[in-house]
Amino acid sequence: MLKCYQIETTFMNNFFDNQRILQLIWKRKFHFIIVGIIAFLFSAIFSGPKFIEPKFKSTARIYPSNIWALSEESETEQMLEIVGSTDIKQKMFDAFNLAEVYGIDRNDPHYMTYMLGEYNKNVNASKTKFETVEIKVMDADPQRASDMCDSIINFYNKKVRKMHKAKDWEMVTVSKNNLEKRSAERDTLISKIDLIQKEYGILDFKSQAERVTEGYMNALANGRAGSSDLKKIEKLYNNLADKGTEARILENRLKYLTGVIDSLTTLYDTHLSEFEKDITYSHIVEYPFPADKKSYPVRWLIVVFTTFSAIFLALLVFLVLDYRKFE
Numbered sequence: 066m067l068k069c070y071q072i073e074t075t076f077m078n079n080f081f082d083n084q085r086i087l088q089l090i091w092k093r094k095f096h097f098i099i100v101g102i103i104a105f106l107f108s109a110i111f112s113g114p115k116f117i118e119p120k121f122k123s124t125a126r127i128y129p130s131n132i133w134a135l136s137e138e139s140e141t142e143q144m145l146e147i148v149g150s151t152d153i154k155q156k157m158f159d160a161f162n163l164a165e166v167y168g169i170d171r172n173d174p175h176y177m178t179y180m181l182g183e184y185n186k187n188v189n190a191s192k193t194k195f196e197t198v199e200i201k202v203m204d205a206d207p208q209r210a211s212d213m214c215d216s217i218i219n220f221y222n223k224k225v226r227k228m229h230k231a232k233d234w235e236m237v238t239v240s241k242n243n244l245e246k247r248s249a250e251r252d253t254l255i256s257k258i259d260l261i262q263k264e265y266g267i268l269d270f271k272s273q274a275e276r277v278t279e280g281y282m283n284a285l286a287n288g289r290a291g292s293s294d295l296k297k298i299e300k301l302y303n304n305l306a307d308k309g310t311e312a313r314i315l316e317n318r319l320k321y322l323t324g325v326i327d328s329l330t331t332l333y334d335t336h337l338s339e340f341e342k343d344i345t346y347s348h349i350v351e352y353p354f355p356a357d358k359k360s361y362p363v364r365w366l367i368v369v370f371t372t373f374s375a376i377f378l379a380l381l382v383f384l385v386l387d388y389r390k391f392e
Contacts, residue, residue: 093383097376104375108368120187121207122360125214126197126351131344132225141196144221144347148190148198153220154181157188160216161209188213197350207355214353225346233340240333247329251322258315 090097129140138146147153158164158180164171167183187203200217204210 090380093379096383097379100379101372101376104372105368108371118205119359120203120205121210121356121358123202123204123207123210123214123353123356124351125200125218125349125353126193127200127218128197128348128350129346130348131346132229139196141192141198144198145190145192147224148200148217148221150224151181153217153224154184156220157184157213157216161213166204166209188217190217200353202353203360207357211353211355218347218349222345222347226343229346230340233336236336237333237340240329240336244326244329244333247322247326251319251326254315254319254322258312258319 127144129144132140132143134140134143163184164176164180167180169176169179169183173179189201191199191201193199200214202210202213202217204213
């Protein structure tokens with residue numbers, strides 16, 4: 066066991082001996098040069114536009130506006146959720162015929178899975194440290210990439226507007242129903258009050274009660290018990306006694322309902338105004354534009370990585386061959 070361990074240790078030390086590696090590199094320098102040139106040429110050729118389709122990037126940055134947080138998420142996070150929603154993606158599929166762009170058959174049973182996969186690879190939305198939402202679109206056509214950025218913002222505004230209008234219409238309906246209910250109740254009260262005013266002569270219970278009582282007492286005190294005026298006063302006095310409380314309750318209820326209806330009318334007008342207004346829900350900080358230089362692939366990076374990888378692989382192969390030669 067110990068002997069095997071010593072053999073293995075000796076092998077590793079010999080294999081990765083720095084001096085031995087440097088000597089091997091110098092000895093095989095022409096081989097490494099040839100490998101590097103071949104790797105350079107092949108990577109330069111196969112990273113070209115004939116083998117890898119170049120793509121252009123278009124970017125837009127937007128701030129959310131005229132929205133409110135629905136939960137613990139911020140307005141920016143809410144914007145990200147909406148921008149990344151499936152229905153906006155489907156609108157983008159149709160607007161730009163992305164099935165043809167991505168080469169996906171609409172009749173494929175996994176059409177939606179493939180489309181979403183390709184879309185998510187080429188379109189990205191993320192939050193920046195300044196709380197803006199950055200939208201990036203990669204496409205072979207720079208104009209289409211820019212137009213897609215614009216359309217995402219446009220579809221976002223339309224979706225938020227639709228969501229807000231649906232909620233505002235709910236509130237319009239609720240406030241309208243409450244307003245109609247209270248108005249109907251007020252009309253019933255007015256009818257009852259009109260009836261009491263016409264049949265019993267009670268126009269204002271509070272002021273009439275004081276004056277009629279005072280007049281009735283004065284007439285009795287002055288000995289005008291049989292006069293026609295006293296009979297009228299007495300009749301009104303009795304009406305106030307019989308219907309006065311009811312009239313007072315109806316008057317107070319009418320006053321209360323009038324205030325409630327005023328508030329409901331204001332509320333209804335506010336929600337209706339919110340429903341009817343047509344606004345946007347984003348501030349565009351950076352507008353997208355067609356790029357004049359491709360962003361993918363990064364050709365020099367592919368060439369450098371491939372060349373160094375080939376040289377390193379060649380080094381490992383030469384080390385193994387050299388070790389077996391002197392084993």
